[in-house]
Amino acid sequence: MVVVTYDKLPPLTIGPHERVFVLTGAGISAESGIHTFRDQNGLWQRYRIEDVASPAGWHNDASMVWNFYSQRRAQAEEVAPNPAHYALAELEAKLENRLFLCTQNVDPLHERAGSRRVCHMHGELFKSRCENAKCHTPPHEDHGVYLTHETIPNCVMCGQRLRPHICWFGEMPFELDRITRELARCDWFITIGSSGAVYPAAGFVQEVRSHGRARTIYVGPERPDNAGHFDECRLGKAGEVVPVLFA
Incomplete structure (x- = not known):
């Protein structure tokens, strides 16, 4: 595992046929004021x-x-989306269905930034x-x-x-079957702003590693609880890291 500030590593280069799984947590929305x-x-x-x-x-x-x-x-x-939300919407526009964006957040900030394929595993605040x-x-x-x-x-x-x-505590998160399928076939697993303390999402990185094919990247201001399971932890605010994360 490599733990560095975000500007110490080069951007990620996604291959033309590679699939990307992005998991976002409370940290990305907190930067917008949630x-x-x-x-x-x-x-x-x-x-x-x-x-x-x-x-x-x-x-x-x-x-x-x-x-x-x-x-x-x-x-x-x-509140309004921040640069990290917009950067992920731009990534979706380029990768289309090769990007699977899964969020633990119930707010609509990803959609407000332009993302169209968001999986809200913990539900949606405005529903x-x-x-x-x-x-x-x-x-x-x-x-x-x-x-x-x-x-x-x-x-x-x-x-x-x-x-x-x-999805309240004690209830089953939504779309776990779909999430499991996407974890099994991704080439990149990227977590943004999640503490690594809330399961089952905190265990996704271990599930990905069990398949032995994907690179695992964490982005956030500090090390998450599950830092040891990532290949890289790029420390910094999501709004600063994500816009320069991809080549």
Whole structure:
């Protein structure tokens, strides 16, 4: 493993037939002003994670959870993509479906920057779905619902409450089968701004290495918890590193 500041290594050269898997975490959005639950004095500091990000929290006080995500939405409306988001959108325009962009973030900053093929493994902040697991109404976008309804809206199909389309602690992340397939066939695995502490995403780099074919690169301001599994850790802010990461 090589751990250096981002300007000490040359850009990555992606071959004409090579596939790239990019995993983004809270660090890339934090540079745009999205608070993480690790921030001091941020939105998360006023709530216990288990109260607002778990099925039990929803069961115990759905109104508080609804209000919490209303605040998160209001915050997300005020921020814009940073250079790292735009650089990944440009990479997608060049590689097209040879780039698989998977994010742990629920904000829409990748899409706002122009990315069109984003896999949100932890859900999407501006979507809701029925809380009834037997109701097959698909998740839907509702940018105004959280900001204009003081009470929790009901599903138009079955009448039960809507809930945030978010993967809470204790729930299964979305699209894991698709993610697993992409991990198995990528030639480059690049993690940007993820702490390496939240599973299953923190284990993706080990899964890639088990296939023995991909180069593994980490980008972030400091070493992640799983740093030992990367070929290179390029230390620096995502907004500075990612725009010069690829040749």
